[in-house]
Amino acid sequence: DLAQTNQSLLARITAADAAKNQSEDELERLRRESESIRAQIEIGGLEDSFSEIVLDLRRTLPTPQTLRNEMLERRQSISTARLEAFRADRELDALPSPEGQVEELIDLLRSKGVSEEDLTKLRKALTEFVANRIKLRRDSIDANRRLATLLGETDRVVSEILAEAATLRDYLGERLVWTASAPPLGKNAFTGLRTAFLSLVGPEAIRDYGRAVLRIHPGYWMLAFLLAGILLLPRRRLRRRLAESAAQTKRISSDRIGNTLAAMLISFWLALPVPILLWFFGWVFTQDPRSTGVTFALGKGLMAPASLLLVLRFSSVMCWTGGVAEAHFRWQRPVLDPLHRALMGLIFLYLPAHLLLAVWWYNGGDLAAFQGPGRLVFIIAMLSLSGILRAFFQSNSGVLAQLEKPTSRFLKLRRIWTTFFVLLPIVLAVLAAMGHFLTAVAMAYLMQKTGFVVIAATLIYAVLTRWAALKGRRMALADAIAQREARRTASEAAGEHPAEEVDPTLREEVIAIPEDDGPIDWNHVGEQTRHLIRAVVTLAALFGCWLAWSEALPALKYLDTRNLIGGISASDVIWLGIISVITGIVFQNLPGLLELGFLRALELESGVRNAVVTLCQYVVIAIGAAVAFQTIGLDWSRFGWIAAALSV
Numbered sequence: 001d002l003a004q005t006n007q008s009l010l011a012r013i014t015a016a017d018a019a020k021n022q023s024e025d026e027l028e029r030l031r032r033e034s035e036s037i038r039a040q041i042e043i044g045g046l047e048d049s050f051s052e053i054v055l056d057l058r059r060t061l062p063t064p065q066t067l068r069n070e071m072l073e074r075r076q077s078i079s080t081a082r083l084e085a086f087r088a089d090r091e092l093d094a095l096p097s098p099e100g101q102v103e104e105l106i107d108l109l110r111s112k113g114v115s116e117e118d119l120t121k122l123r124k125a126l127t128e129f130v131a132n133r134i135k136l137r138r139d140s141i142d143a144n145r146r147l148a149t150l151l152g153e154t155d156r157v158v159s160e161i162l163a164e165a166a167t168l169r170d171y172l173g174e175r176l177v178w179t180a181s182a183p184p185l186g187k188n189a190f191t192g193l194r195t196a197f198l199s200l201v202g203p204e205a206i207r208d209y210g211r212a213v214l215r216i217h218p219g220y221w222m223l224a225f226l227l228a229g230i231l232l233l234p235r236r237r238l239r240r241r242l243a244e245s246a247a248q249t250k251r252i253s254s255d256r257i258g259n260t261l262a263a264m265l266i267s268f269w270l271a272l273p274v275p276i277l278l279w280f281f282g283w284v285f286t287q288d289p290r291s292t293g294v295t296f297a298l299g300k301g302l303m304a305p306a307s308l309l310l311v312l313r314f315s316s317v318m319c320w321t322g323g324v325a326e327a328h329f330r331w332q333r334p335v336l337d338p339l340h341r342a343l344m345g346l347i348f349l350y351l352p353a354h355l356l357l358a359v360w361w362y363n364g365g366d367l368a369a370f371q372g373p374g375r376l377v378f379i380i381a382m383l384s385l386s387g388i389l390r391a392f393f394q395s396n397s398g399v400l401a402q403l404e405k406p407t408s409r410f411l412k413l414r415r416i417w418t419t420f421f422v423l424l425p426i427v428l429a430v431l432a433a434m435g436h437f438l439t440a441v442a443m444a445y446l447m448q449k450t451g452f453v454v455i456a457a458t459l460i461y462a463v464l465t466r467w468a469a470l471k472g473r474r475m476a477l478a479d480a481i482a483q484r485e486a487r488r489t490a491s492e493a494a495g496e497h498p499a500e501e502v503d504p505t506l507r508e509e510v511i512a513i514p515e516d517d518g519p520i521d522w523n524h525v526g527e528q529t530r531h532l533i534r535a536v537v538t539l540a541a542l543f544g545c546w547l548a549w550s551e552a553l554p555a556l557k558y559l560d561t562r563n564l565i566g567g568i569s570a571s572d573v574i575w576l577g578i579i580s581v582i583t584g585i586v587f588q589n590l591p592g593l594l595e596l597g598f599l600r601a602l603e604l605e606s607g608v609r610n611a612v613v614t615l616c617q618y619v620v621i622a623i624g625a626a627v628a629f630q631t632i633g634l635d636w637s638r639f640g641w642i643a644a645a646l647s648v
Helices: 002-044 049-060 068-094 098-111 116-176 193-201 203-214 218-232 235-248 257-271 273-286 293-303 306-318 324-328 333-362 367-371 373-393 414-434 437-495 504-511 522-550 554-561 570-602 606-631 636-646
Strands: 563-565
Touching (some): 002 049, 068 116, 193 333, 203 293, 235 324, 257 306, 257 324, 273 293, 333 367, 333 373, 373 414, 373 437, 414 437, 437 522
């Protein structure tokens, strides 16, 4: 048995060595191919049919999903080989010495009636047998260790192959985004429509989905039911709590910013069930080691729109009647109703297209479906998005129709920027029809990221302005109550001695309200705070949009390489301008924020408050200057003499 086991191990070692050599050859070939492709792209770019060849090459690159079964089997074999080597080593150590094993065999034969003369003749053969058995055990240990080492080296090489393929895939994807990846849309685009959809919902695909569902581990099903119960069971109680929080906003005494944050958390919880379960089952499909290309692509397709669905669903819950937007942020129904309709339109029209495109993209063997029917689905989605935006902005029931006399310059130019937003999806649809499909998809993805930034900035602005409004209302109410009590006390004091002759100057001192400082203009303070919040949030949103688009648009990357003065690039100049604007806005509107934040609670005199505000403004200028110098790479060590002079 040991000899046969060792022969089997030798065969596996030979196969593992051949697999390692093959993987090393594949890694070397992939590296040479990567260098060749990069050189050809740098010399001639991606034009005409070469882009389609590169796209096909990108889709044929190895992925963790295509090698998952082999990697799982290899790692299982590594664990088995290590365990067998460890177990055999322990068994060999537990055995007695060779002489002791021979004596045990002789005792066994003696107990079975073998004569002493025969035992003497057998001793030499038994000694050789024991030595051979020990040698076979040691060979088995060495073979298992050698097998584990070879499999581990093969696994390392395969990991390097996947890393090299991922790097090349990202490089090709970045280059392919801005080139024509398909011929212009024609009648041939409709030829593969039926085949593409049958690959998703046809009999064979349904059977694959059914097998994948049956292979789901019972633990995953238990986790899914647990998640569903946790997310769905408290919905009725959460709705009641949301209504109670809306009622609390009607009284100053019960209204708190914590109430608004709790209502937002409830809204997020109410929006969570469908997106989280969608993502969970998509993740389960992608982790199936026996998944086919179709089921893996379906899993990726379920995961892709989950985050967007969560954002849209959360925003729509915020727009409910009596929800956070209406009760807490004081947004009007003529604005919320069109917004809610637009969000629901995105959920039911845009998200299905997102899912289909993700499925066709991740299905490696169905590139024709992505380039043909996938392009049609994308064009339809973009046209639907344009219609949704037009209904939201420009229709008779749209949000801008409710504005009678806009005062801000931004709203006065609403016809320009709303037309731009409505036409942008149409432009992407035209790009896709002309053959720049990947470009259009990348731009649509950037639009989606921009939408995330805008929604986040809107919520942050709404929460901060609500906090400022609550603080201002409470402080104004406290001032009004204090002034009323002071007038009542002064009136009572004046009425106690009506007949006494009092010096007019003393009478005024008795009757006047004893105030060391003048009253605070809370309207001015609130306006300063809102202006500061609006400006900072707007600039932060622009910064987020810049980060989202700078990695994709060549024009924005060019700003980093274009030096204007010395080592200062064009993007550095832009950032210096943004930093200057932010510093100026914060400097000008900081007094109102400090008054709301903590100065009022400290009950300081007017002169002390002004001194604190002035010092904080100087700190803002210093921070702005430090950030500006850091942006342009200025060496602070050159200004050490200033610090030394000031310290004297």
